[in-house]
Amino acid sequence: MVSKLLAALGREIKGLHEAAYLLGTFAILSQILALGRDKLLAYMFGASAPLDVYYGAFRIPDVLFVSIGSLVSASVLLPYFIDRFNLGAREGKEFLQSIFSVFLITMISVCVVLFFLLPVLLRILIPGLADGSHFNDLLVSSRIMLLSPFLLGLSNLFSSITQMRQRFLVFAASPVVYNIGIILGILFFYPTLGIPGLAWGVALGALLHVGIQLPFMASQRLLPRLSLSVNWSGVRSVIATSFPRTLTLSANQLASFFLVSLASLMAPGSIAVFTLAFNLQSVPLTVIGASYSSAVFPALSKHFVDGNRAAFLEKVVSASRHIIFWVTPMTVLFIVLRAQIVRVVYGAGKFDWSDTRLTAAVLAVFIVSAVGQSMVTLFVRAYYAEGKTSRPLIINITAAVAMVLLGYLLTLGFKYIPLFAFFWEELLKISGQAGTTVLALPLAFTFGILLNTLFHWVMFEHDYPGYSKPVLATAYHSFASSVIMGYAAFLGLRVFSFFPLEQVWGLFLQGFCAGVLGIIVGIMVLVMLQNQEIAEVWRALHHKIWKEKVIVPEQEAL
Secondary structure (H helix, E strand, C coil), X not given: CHHHHHHHHCCCCCCHHHHHHHHHHHHHXXXXXXXXXXXXXXXXXXXXXXXXXXXXXXXXXXXXXHHCHHHHCHHHHHHHHHHHHHHCHHHHHHHHHHHHXXXXXXXXXXXXXXXXHHHHHHHHHCHHHCCCCCHHHHHHHHHHHCHHHHHHHHHHHHHHHHHHXXXXXXXXXXXXXXXXXXHHHHHHHHHHHCHHHHHHHHHHHHHHHHHCCHHHHHHCCCCCCCCCCCCHHHHHHHHHHHHHHHHHHHHHHHHHHHHHHHHHCCCCCHHHHHHHHHHHHHHHHHHHHHHHHHHHHHHHHXXXXXXXXXXXXXXXXXXXXXHHHHXXXXXXXXXXXXXXXXXXXXXXXXXXXXXXXXXXXXXXXXHCCHHHHHHHHHHHHHHHHCCCCHHHHHHHHHHHHHHHHHHHHHHHHXXXXXXXXXXXXXXXXXXXXXXXXXXXXHHHHHHHHHHHHHHHHHHHHHHCCCCXXXXXXXXXXXXXHHHHHHHHHHHHHHHCCCCCCCCHHHHHHHHHHHHHHHHHHHHHHHHHCCCHHHHHHHHHHCCCHHHCCCCCCCCCCC
């Protein structure tokens, strides 16, 4: 049975259609498991100090993974491996062994140093949990989670080989088993080990993430070994390619780290509320923004290499229009239906109505940045396709600094300016709610993302005059229809208030029916405006999509 399963996972997938649909199916499954994971945590802890400890323990390992683990990401290594293995199996294996050895020594060395420095670093970086009764759990959990960036970095390295050999099932199943490991930690490790048991679940998920790839690597005799004989020329090339990308990712990660540090100084449960809302607001980015950006990247790279600026601009405009067309109405629906969404996804057990109200308010502020986050992802891919890695790096660092400063200033505003706090509490309908200072953090994040979007947009318009006009036309149609759609959904909440709202299924039906009503009204408005995107969607629905050539989004390459 096990051998058959491993053989199925290692099966080569040559068909473009099969690979694309497989990756899409497993991506959806992974998202479902991620929401299930968060719901279990919310059910067991609510927005509380223990959940703050769990999410706080991720911070330093996350930065380690983004800074060092991303150096061996598939998006960087895949072209190198293809080139080396085309020269011959021996050259490919030697290159793999060199990268593996450098990564292994570097990561182990850094993890050992961090293991001993964590007591000091956690007190500095997450000060709100430094003197509490949960600090020992925070320290132990953080130390356990140091295994995660090490194992996930190895998995990134091996996934370059599995993708090169078209073993997409192994690649696609990795994030699924990662979430399964975390869920097992919640269900089985926590009852006996406490909060560190949750950290062991994360470590188990990371082990499964890399472990699922080992049978294929072993069958191909490609499992690398530690060697002091390193091809430093090849290693330097990889670092030179990945370094700007790593700095760009690290800027956003460090800004988020600072916001979590501020949350640790606020009311208990603030880190949990911030993280749970952030995970929900990431759905539009994952489903729409990242998908369009990944799908258009190969074409952008080709047009740039061919010197076809007109086609390059046309692709970016098309992707921008469709991102705005889809994400804008999703943003409005998230804002109007925020309480229903949060309650249905997280509401159960210890996650009470007070937690729901505060998380819904934080979600509403976060989601305003959804269009901006998606557009930034597209702009970065466009510049990477041109080989211009410094521009998004500079813009991201500037926006991250602004985010950090705003986080600090807005926190002071909530604390010392009652009128400022009252305005946001009334606007988001959480007056009288405890812990509203946490709203300063999504506000800072959203303003930082909007600033990031503006910088990228102005820069791209300067480089490609004419970009803004067709995109702004779509933005006008999408915004106008979304506002009307949102108002219709808001009225729908009143119309469908006869459902038993004290039950989760009643809230779900109320939100679902109100959302459907709003979507119908929004479509009618777009039709009346003779919107180009809605016409394209209509044609696509009447076309046999499955007979078209589906492009698997290529990995990011600089």
